[in-house]
Amino acid sequence: TTRKNDGCLVRGNRGEELFRWVLNQRGLTDTAIQNVINGWHESWRRHRQRLGQFDEYWISLGRRREEILKVEDPELVIANFISQLEAEDATNANQANCRSALSTLFQLQGFKKEKINGVALQQIMKKPQAGMRKPIKEEQIWNxxxxxxxxxxxxxxxxxxxxxxxxxxxxxxxxxxxxxxxxxxxxxxxxxxxxxxxxxxxxxxxxxxxxxxxxxxxxxxxxxxxxxxxxxxxxxxxxxxxxxxxxxxxxxxxxxxxxxxxxxxxxxxxxxxxxxxxxxxxxxxxxxxxxxxxxxxxxxxxxxxxxxxxxxxxxxxxxxxxxxxxxxxxxxx
Missing domain, CATH: 1.10.443.10 (Intergrase catalytic core)
Structure with a gap:
């Protein structure tokens, strides 16, 4: 359990470091970046984990962090990342959260939503999104x-x-x-x-x-x-x-x-x-x-x-x- 927690901490720190670096490169001050993070409240912990996961994937491709700033087709990057997660049997929630965190990162870089969430990515996300929907069924609840x-x-x-x-x-x-x-x-x-x-x-x-x-x-x-x-x-x-x-x-x-x-x-x-x-x-x-x-x-x-x-x-x-x-x-x- 301790080893798992340590791994989560390292991954989260990597994700936060990536996030702050990208926004800093765009010209946001440390105060402005912190205000963006504060706006997520408790969900920031999930975002930083998923960004750390993407950072690991990006480096495994032999890419450098600086190349993220030169991306011209963010939908392609996200689609390939999510497809890789599916091949590794990642959970539906993990795929959806990774897509959400990465889409937000590219939006904060200045990309418009239409450039990020294209038809290809929407098709890829259909399966994990369907898997996350809670079916309507009878459930026993405690008194x-x-x-x-x-x-x-x-x-x-x-x-x-x-x-x-x-x-x-x-x-x-x-x-x-x-x-x-x-x-x-x-x-x-x-x-x-x-x-x-x-x-x-x-x-x-x-x-x-x-x-x-x-x-x-x-x-x-x-x-x-x-x-x-x-x-x-x-x-x-x-x-x-x-x-x-x-x-x-x-x-x-x-x-x-x-x-x-x-x-x-x-x-x-x-x-x-x-x-x-x-x-x-x-x-x-x-x-x-x-x-x-x-x-x-x-x-x-x-x-x-x-x-x-x-x-x-x-x-x-x-x-x-x-x-x-x-x-x-x-x-x-």
Whole structure:
């Protein structure tokens, strides 16, 4: 495992070095390049890995890095690279991510999309893209009440909880009652409002590329209420630490990383006896499955999940109803 991690680190560093070098050659300053990287957020880690993979391929052809700047037909380069990956039995996701990272690199060099994504490349990508599509099928999902019952059992034991498990419960309750993704919760700004309410303000980059604000109000059962758990999480702090970021870990003396928040939620899921193999995102699925079983309307589900752009437009401009009703039902065990 250590050797594999070391290999990923080396490949990622190569990819980042290539990326920075190409943009620097175009004339972008280090500050401008860093701003481009920041715009990718957590997906930058995937981009740098795939660019490192391309750098290895390019050098294996006996080509020098300087020759990338002289490429006249970027579609040809990408098509040959993806075809080589397919011959090496690379996964569909790997091929798609490599295509995405390399296309972006050439766009940042100044090539237009039409010059990059031609008919030949589109034909080559049909197979991996088809392989990545999730089929519509019936799947068994764990019962959301498993999570709620566990959280309820820990309500009177907050002092005994480890910091990482406490973090996992707080994030799990937010995800379950808001259907926000983990990355959206991780980047969120959380603030207390009057009357015991809490506001979670974050940005959605998947699907909608917009800001979203969720307001939690106290539920009848405070033991499984996000407002109660957020209050207790914040009350652990000393007065001088009140302005620290919401996901601050005293044990690490820094903000929890995305990986650490994921690990924290997985610890909670394991404690709930949720079968191994389920991702953190399954909290969203389980929450919405319970809402559907409780008779939530299609409009309520669309509004709560923010899946469809059409319903998002309605929610933004016309549908001002709150999601309190659906959260109240979710809290019923």
């Amino acid at each position: 959301y009440d498993q999570l709620l019952k566990y959280i309820k059992s820990k309500s009177d034991q907050k002092v005994q909880l480890s910091e990482i498990e406490f973090l996992g419960i707080v994030i799990a309750t937010i995800m379950g009652y808001s259907t926000l993704r983990l990355i959206e919760v991780h980047r969120a700004i959380v603030s207390k409002l009057p009357k015991g309410c809490w506001q979670v303000k974050t940005a959605m980059f998947k699907g909608h590329d917009t800001g979203v604000t969720v307001i939690f109000r106290p539920l009848d059962d405070l033991s499984i209420c996000p407002t109660q758990w957020l209050s207790c999480w914040k009350n652990r702090r000393k007065k001088k630490d009140e302005k620290l970021p919401v996901w601050w870990l005293y044990s690490k003396n820094r903000v929890a990383s995305y990986e650490e928040t994921s690990k924290a939620v997985h610890i909670v899921m394991k404690a709930c006896k949720i079968p191994a193999g389920y991702t953190v995102t399954s909290i969203r699925s389980s929450s919405m499955t319970k809402s559907i079983d409780q008779g939530a309307t299609k409009t309520e589900i669309n509004r709560a999940t923010r899946h469809r752009k059409g319903s998002q437009a309605v929610a933004n401009h016309y549908d001002k109803n709150l999601n309190d009703k659906i959260r109240t039902r979710l809290a019923k065990l």
